Amino acid sequence: MTDKAAEKRKEQLSYALGFGYALLLTVPLFASVAFDWLDRSTLLWITGVAAILQIVVHFRFFLHIRLKGQTKEDLQLILFTTLVIGVMGLGTIWVIFNLMSRM
Amino acid sequence: MSDLWSLVFGRLTLDALPVLEIIHATNGRELASGIVGTTAAGLAVLGALYLVYALTKYHLWGPLWRDWLTSVDHKKIGIMYVVLALVMLARALAEAFVMRTQQALGDGGGGLVSNEHFAQLFSTHGTIMIFFMAMPFLTGLINYVMPLQIGSRDVAFPTMNSVSLGFTAAGAVLLMISLVLQPFSTGGWTGYPPFTEAAFNPGPGPDYWIWAVTLSGIGTTLSGINFVVTIYKFRCDGMKLMDMPLFCWTSLCTSILMIFALPPLTVATGLLALDRYLGFHMFTNDGGGNMMNFANLFWLFGHPEVYILILPAFGVYSEVFSTFSSKTLYGYTALVIATMCIAVLSFTVWVHHFFTMGQSANLNAIFGIATMLIGIPTGVKIYDWMLTMYRGRVRMAVPMVYAVAFLILFTIGGLSGILLANPSLDYVMHNTLFLVAHFHNMLIPGLLFGMLAGYTLWFPKAFGFILDPKWGYRAAYLWIAGFVFAFFPLYGLGILGMPRRMAEYFNGAWFPLTLVALLGAVMIIAAFACLCIQLYVSIKNREALAVPMGDPWDSRTLEWAVPAPAPEWNFPATPEVEGRDAFATLKEGGYDLRAPDDGYHDIEMPRNSALGPVLMVGSTAMAFGLVWYMWWLAALGAMVCFAATVACGFRRNTHRIVKAEDVKAEWEAFCALADTTPRIPRSLEQTTQNMGHASPASEEITS
């Protein structure tokens, strides 16, 4: 039973940590848009990085996807999906902007 | 009155009936066109009425509902998929025949059907062949065979399996309705805007296409999820991924493609629907729309789709070559890696479907090279299959005839594909019949022959008797010859510059080759007739052709270890296997049919569920309502689907128990039959002496 209690605490901590990280990755972004701290291109780059980090945080702390110690199917699935979204999404942007630039 | 009418029937009026084309005909061709359309609609209605009559007369509504429609047994769902595929194949072949006739008569503006009717024909032909013939056929085969091959009792989500079938069937029903309440889309199976936008095509045609394709897409995505989870989680003890039969590998890769490639189609058709129904500007000419993105999204789906179609056929051929050569598959690992390469590369080549859209030459070159790369793993496969036959005990049974024809014809088609992969050549060939010849060359010898080979191979497993070989050979040779005559001339016509999708032309040089192609179409119709006769003859002689021992071809994989037809619970106890070709190993050890090691146990099987058929009816109603602006019907259909899904969540007690003693009785009867059934050598394989009990291959080689 103490085992269970410890595990529960650990899990609660995981959610709390994830929440904290997510706040850290969100609030400054909105603030810098609101108060014009950064120029546009810097902000966009930072937003991109923060978004990816926050997605990782959500997977790690809310969905409990880990790199080690568990079967790998879900992780492989997520990574493959990332690859496909990358190919399709970036491909779309590449192809369509290429077309637009020639019109 | 008209207000009330439109409230109930939306924009549906009597003008939708094809017979109107006869009444309003102003010349011979329009009259003929009306007659063709009316005949087709009449046949569809008569067919449906006869079905209702027969079901009522023989009191089959109950059994149909209990044993088939609500069944969640993967084997029955698989059979229903294949039946759907064959019915739709019949219609799409008839359409192909009419189109070939039209093009043969179309020199100088003559012919059988009007231009508008012709456009509907090529649109339905393509849509049906891809979404309602090829997809259900391969989904059906995977459904029937894959769980047996991996030693599982069912797929991971049996009820969802029935739901997938329901959505696919709903799309097919919509297409059949469009035959009676016209018109269907004239935008081809790709439905490119802006032609299919409301501004140019305000009628119901594109809406039929959108909803039929979307429904089938949803069904396919769900199937893909089901198969992937089944293969990952439901393999029997000892079967590692690299021990799976190759058909399971290609099923896995196809399913992964289904999961990831169908969403772009849903996005494309969904956005087109938003344009048409709500006046969005996604793909319109005006308002800041971008029609090129539709081509981009559609082919993000469309290219992986062609591998969804071809990979299961590759799996069937692998089983056929191995079985009918009595050898283990040559280069198993290479075949698996090649399959995975094809699956991943298929996501990187979609631009080659629109090289001419205007991207820069560099971009085209990159996608051209990526396209050519796919030729490499495919080439590896061709050699592996040839080497599987080398020094094997090769029998030219019917599936093998298809397979050998495939090897030769598919390679030719692949070569024409490499030509088209070159962007500068593609600029010349684009939108000509050369392209039509190319993809039919891939899909008929590749996909369709594979499906027919699989149908012949596994039919005895599903029904307990083999298909009559004589009519099988006739069908196979007619298919092969018909294909060659129907499509090789199109390569020539393409080089002569004849555009695709053309109902009439004024160039006498094209006429002779269109006539040859028509001859090919006649042969293909004859081939299909042979298949029908084969089925009829085989059912009539089912006693003599019976193979109750379940292993008519001396095969190597687990599905052949059980009786034919396979029992509901598949295996008396989930098998434990070691290595590849699990059943062949068992047979060599003399352990092919035996009682489970630790006795018989109760088996838990999923109960029937009405969710699939209810969703089918609901989604058909919704789609039909949306097509004709019958908003009450669309809302009602949506409500039915929603309520049924929520209610399904409240279902408990979804399993029932098959008693251990029943399993024992059935299995022991099977084992007892084995003692009295003679084993036959491979030379008698296609005779009535074949009872499905194979004499071990090793014995035959020494004797």
Add this chain to the structure above:
Amino acid sequence: MSTTRHPGLNLGPHHGEADDTAEVEVFGFWVFMMSDAIIFGLLMATYVVMSGNLNGGPGPRELFELRPVFIETMLLLFSSLTFGFAQIGMKYHPHPARMIIWLLVSVALALIFVGMEVNDFITMAGKGGIPQASGFLSSFYALVPLHGIHVTAACIWALAILGQIAVYGLDDEVKTGMLRLGILWHFLDIVWIGIFSIVYIGGLA
């Protein structure tokens, strides 16, 4: 964490058969979610390529407001946290009371999110930001409301689960249903990260 048999959300071995079936059901739902992720990914890419097609209509700076979007982001983040607590409640407490309370809190937060989003759309429409106005707005309305519809569907699912608890108590089906709903819930938060980054911060930066 050696006790978990499958990755991600799970029940733990003391839940017996429910934990076994969860392995298959959760994996299956993950696959479904990833298929859905492709849809959102493509709609975002489409939004990016359409974002310049203003057709003379209003653009992001005229239409978007940062304050409500920030509040919406916080609402979803909080609901992810509270949903996590609901899941912990289910996993470690035999009685469903805790889980129900946290689930209701999560649903309430999500519904406030949906309400605010609808309010945003109405405000935008007041400034001429309707989907028929331009390609940019069409692609906006194809993407953002789809997320809102997903959130609404997740809320309906949560209510259906509460209904099942009322009828059957906290049985195995409810538990595996909660795991799947959890994946959907957190996944929708992840999609929202993409939306606020690309659409709102991208538009207002």
